[in-house]
Amino acid sequence: MTTASVVVHPNPDVLAESVAARLATRIADAQAARGQASVVLTGGRIAAKFHAALCQSPVRHAVDWSRVDFWWGDERFLPTGDPDRNETQARESLLDHLPVDPDRVHPMPGSDGPAGDDPEAAAADYARRLADHASGDDIVPRFDVVMLGVGEDAHVASLFPRQPATYEERPVVGVRGAPKPPPHRISLTFPTINLADEVWLIAAGSGKADAVALAMSKPGPVQAPAAGVHGVSHTRWLLDRAAAAALPARFRSLRR
Numbered sequence: 129m130t131t132a133s134v135v136v137h138p139n140p141d142v143l144a145e146s147v148a149a150r151l152a153t154r155i156a157d158a159q160a161a162r163g164q165a166s167v168v169l170t171g172g173r174i175a176a177k178f179h180a181a182l183c184q185s186p187v188r189h190a191v192d193w194s195r196v197d198f199w200w201g202d203e204r205f206l207p208t209g210d211p212d213r214n215e216t217q218a219r220e221s222l223l224d225h226l227p228v229d230p231d232r233v234h235p236m237p238g239s240d241g242p243a244g245d246d247p248e249a250a251a252a253d254y255a256r257r258l259a260d261h262a263s264g265d266d267i268v269p270r271f272d273v274v275m276l277g278v279g280e281d282a283h284v285a286s287l288f289p290r291q292p293a294t295y296e297e298r299p300v301v302g303v304r305g306a307p308k309p310p311p312h313r314i315s316l317t318f319p320t321i322n323l324a325d326e327v328w329l330i331a332a333g334s335g336k337a338d339a340v341a342l343a344m345s346k347p348g349p350v351q352a353p354a355a356g357v358h359g360v361s362h363t364r365w366l367l368d369r370a371a372a373a374a375l376p377a378r379f380r381s382l383r384r
């Protein structure tokens with residue numbers, strides 16, 4: 129049975145430390161059980177903060193980083209190395225500082241990649257890479273953790289409200305006309321994200337408060353994509369107090 133939880137932290141720094149420690153612990157648990165782990169990284173501002181926290185966290189020593197597969201939930205479809213790519217930012221803030229296995233780092237293609245400047249073709253390339261790492265009859269790996277930032281409009285990954293990608297049944301989708309720059313993106317879709325063991329929605333700041341409250345009021349996933357994701361075992365909302373400010377009082381356990 130799937131479960132859900134909401135944890136409210138006093139500020140973005142504590143949120144980042146908490147996410148970093150949780151992630152290292154979750155990976156260590158997966159490695160203890162299966163010898164390896166797979167995580168899906170998010171982009172955005174809160175990712176940069178918890179990446180930095182993880183690089184300093186003592187708990188990072190509980191993980192064998194060479195036995196972790198790193199995937200991305202979405203990518204801004206720009207040339208490799210562009211500073212606005214989620215991959216570039218994750219390498220600079222996290223992966224370049226840990227002893228990861230380069231063969232286990234799976235960035236989404238850039239617009240200068242083998243599929244060319246076509247986000248749909250690049251998405252199909254990434255779907256093939258996911259299929260190559262899936263088990264049995266699955267077409268994507270069953271990730272241990274998918275981490276997702278939450279946009280002010282309640283988007284997650286590059287699944288934006290009322291956009292065609294929110295209806296997509298293929299595992300990865302090319303996005304054109306995203307309301308947040310850049311307009312061309314690649315994203316995992318709901319069916320792929322929702323096969324993960326755990327899904328973590330991470331949000332900080334007052335700008336996210338309405339989106340978090342909307343998503344948790346159980347609207348449809350087309351209206352609020354953050355409402356359309358869940359882990360097979362657990363869905364975790366990890367918030368700072370400002371992002372939780374519009375939630376009903378019962379969710380705001382922290383009162384300091």
Ligand SMILES: O=C1O[C@H](COP(=O)(O)O)[C@@H](O)[C@H](O)[C@H]1O
Pocket residue numbers: 170171172173174175202203204214276277278279280284285286308
């Ligand atoms: O563009 C994106 O934005 C979201 C949210 O970013 P934030 O800076 O508002 O936290 C992010 O989750 C997504 O991965 C990224 O491509």
